[in-house]
Amino acid sequence: MPTRKPEKLWIVDDDQSIRWVLQKALEKAGMDVRAYEFASDLIRDLNDADVENPEAVISDIRMPGMSGFELIKEIHSLYPDLPVIIMTAHSDMDSAMSAYESGAFEYLPKPFDINEATELARRACSINKVKSGQVAENAPLDSPQEIIGQSVAMQELFRSIGRLSKTSISVLITGESGTGKELVAKALHTHSPRANRTFIAINTAAIPKELLESELFGHEKGSFTGAQTQRIGRFEQADGGTLFLDEIGDMPAELQTRLLRVLADGEFYRVGGTKAIKVDVRVVAATHQNLEEHVKNGTFREDLFHRLNVIRLQIPALRERDEDIIVLLNHFLAQAAIELNAEQKRLSNEVSDYLQTLEWPGNVRQLENVSRWLTVMATGSEITMEDLPQELKQSDEQKASNWEALLFQNLLQRLNRGDTRILDDVTPKFETIALNAALQKTGGRKKDAAELLGWGRNTLTRKLKELDAS
Ligand SMILES: Nc1ncnc2c1ncn2[C@@H]1O[C@H](COP(=O)(O)OP(=O)(O)OP(=O)(O)O)[C@@H](O)[C@H]1O
Numbered sequence: 123m124p125t126r127k128p129e130k131l132w133i134v135d136d137d138q139s140i141r142w143v144l145q146k147a148l149e150k151a152g153m154d155v156r157a158y159e160f161a162s163d164l165i166r167d168l169n170d171a172d173v174e175n176p177e178a179v180i181s182d183i184r185m186p187g188m189s190g191f192e193l194i195k196e197i198h199s200l201y202p203d204l205p206v207i208i209m210t211a212h213s214d215m216d217s218a219m220s221a222y223e224s225g226a227f228e229y230l231p232k233p234f235d236i237n238e239a240t241e242l243a244r245r246a247c248s249i250n251k252v253k254s255g256q257v258a259e260n261a262p263l264d265s266p267q268e269i270i271g272q273s274v275a276m277q278e279l280f281r282s283i284g285r286l287s288k289t290s291i292s293v294l295i296t297g298e299s300g301t302g303k304e305l306v307a308k309a310l311h312t313h314s315p316r317a318n319r320t321f322i323a324i325n326t327a328a329i330p331k332e333l334l335e336s337e338l339f340g341h342e343k344g345s346f347t348g349a350q351t352q353r354i355g356r357f358e359q360a361d362g363g364t365l366f367l368d369e370i371g372d373m374p375a376e377l378q379t380r381l382l383r384v385l386a387d388g389e390f391y392r393v394g395g396t397k398a399i400k401v402d403v404r405v406v407a408a409t410h411q412n413l414e415e416h417v418k419n420g421t422f423r424e425d426l427f428h429r430l431n432v433i434r435l436q437i438p439a440l441r442e443r444d445e446d447i448i449v450l451l452n453h454f455l456a457q458a459a460i461e462l463n464a465e466q467k468r469l470s471n472e473v474s475d476y477l478q479t480l481e482w483p484g485n486v487r488q489l490e491n492v493s494r495w496l497t498v499m500a501t502g503s504e505i506t507m508e509d510l511p512q513e514l515k516q517s518d519e520q521k522a523s524n525w526e527a528l529l530f531q532n533l534l535q536r537l538n539r540g541d542t543r544i545l546d547d548v549t550p551k552f553e554t555i556a557l558n559a560a561l562q563k564t565g566g567r568k569k570d571a572a573e574l575l576g577w578g579r580n581t582l583t584r585k586l587k588e589l590d591a592s
Pocket residue numbers: 267268269270271297298299300301302303304305306368410486487490
C-alpha cells in the first residue's frame with residue numbers, strides 16, 4: 123500500500139515551550155518537523171545543499187537576532203514560493219497586516235488553537251506553489267486606526283482584509299450600526315495598492331436627496347439655481363483611491379442608475395456638464411439594511427446590488443462576539459484617558475463580568491461612548507457597578523428574565539472570591555426551585571410532579587427528603 127509522504131515543516135521560535143508544543147502537535151498529525159531556536163540556524167540549513175528543504179515554515183515575529191519579518195525576506199530571496207506562517211502575540215489588526223505585508227502566507231494569533239495551527243500548516247504545505255507576496259511598495263501614509271478583536275469572527279475578518287489587500291475589487295460591508303463598517307472600509311483602503319491615494323467617505327443617508335447627485339458627481343457653474351461655481355464631486359476627488367459609500371441602502375432610485383453607469387463605464391458627467399469624465403475609483407459600500415430584501419421589493423436595483431456585492435464582508439454584532447467586549451473596553455478606556463487627559467480607569471471584576479452579559483444594542487460605538495462616560499464619571503480608579511450609566515443598569519423585569527446571566531455573574535463572583543465546590547449548594551437550590559414549581563402546578567400531586575420534572579417517583583420521594591422541600 124502506498125504511504126503518503128509526511129509534510130515537511132520547520133518551526134522557529136525562541137520560546138522553548140511553544141516550540142515543543144507545536145512540534146509535538148504537528149508530529150502527532152503525521153508531519154516531519156524540525157524546530158529551531160534561532161532564525162539564523164534555519165537559514166543556514168536552508169542554504170545547506172545536503173539538507174532537504176521544508177514545504178513550509180512557521181515563525182515567531184520577535185526573536186533575539188533575526189526577527190520573523192527579516193527571516194521572511196531572507197527566505198523569499200532564496201525561495202520566493204516557500205510559504206511562511208507568522209505567529210503573532212497580539213490579536214490586533216496591525217500585527218496581522220504587517221504579517222501579510224511582509225509576504226507571510228498566513229498568520230497565526232497566539233495563543234493558538236492546536237487544531238487550527240495544524241490545519242494551517244497542512245494548507246501551507248499543500249500550496250507550496252503559492253506565489254510569495256513582496257513587502258508593500260507604498261507604505262500607508264498615516265498609520266491606520268487599530269481594529270481590535272480576538273473573536274474567531276474578527277480574526278476571519280482580518281484575514282479577509284489581508285487577502286483582499288492586493289486587489290481593488292468592490293466590497294460590500296454589512297453589519298448593524300456601530301459595528302465598525304467604516305473602520306473596515308478604511309482598513310481595506312490602507313491595505314490596498316491605492317493606499318497612497320485618497321479615501322473619501324460619503325454617507326448617502328445624511329445628504330438631502332436633491333444635493334446628493336452634485337455631491338457625488340459635481341456640477342458645472344450655473345447648472346442649477348445656486349450653482350455659482352463649478353464643483354468637483356466625490357467621485358473625482360477619489361480618483362485613483364477609494365470611495366466609501368455608507369448607507370448605500372438609502373440611495374434614491376435615480377442615483378442608483380447613475381452609480382451603476384459609472385461603475386460599468388468608469389466615466390460620468392458632472393451635473394450640467396457635457397464632457398465625460400473618466401475616473402478610476404474603487405467603490406466600497408456599506409449598509410446596515412438587508413439589501414436582498416430591498417432588491418426583492420424593488421427599492422434597490424438588482425444589477426447594482428450584484429456590482430457592489432462582489433465580495434461581502436459581514437461584521438457580526440458585538441453581542442455575537444462576547445470575547446471582544448473586554449479587550450475593546452480596555453482599549454477604549456486607555457484611549458479615553460489620553461483623549462480626556464484623565465487617569466486610566468480599571469474595571470472591577472464584577473463590572474467586567476456584568477458588561478460581558480449585556481446586549482450592547484449600539485455595538486462598538488456604544489461601548490466606546492460608555493468608556494468615555496466611565497473615564498469622566500467614575501469616582502475611583504476602579505470602576506464599580508454604581509458607576510455604570512443608568513442605560514446599562516437593568517430594570518427588575520429585565521433582571522427577572524435574565525436569570526442565567528445573573529446566576530453566571532453570581533457564580534463568577536463566588537469563584538473570584540475563592541469559593542470551591544460551588545455546585546454542592548447551587549444544584550440542590552436549583553432542584554428545590556424546580557420541584558416547588560412542579561408541585562405548585564400539580565396541586566401537590568407527587569406522581570404528576572415527578573412526571574413534569576422527568577424524574578421517577580422514587581427519585582422524587584428521595585429528593586423531597588434530601589432537599590427538605592415542602
Ligand atoms: N473592532 C474595533 N476596534 C476598535 N474600534 C472600533 C472597532 N469597531 C468599531 N470601532 C469604533 O467604533 C466606532 C463606530 O465604528 P464605525 O463608525 O466604523 O461603525 P459603522 O458600522 O460604520 O456605524 P454606522 O453604520 O452607524 O455608520 C468608531 O469610533 C470606530 O473607531
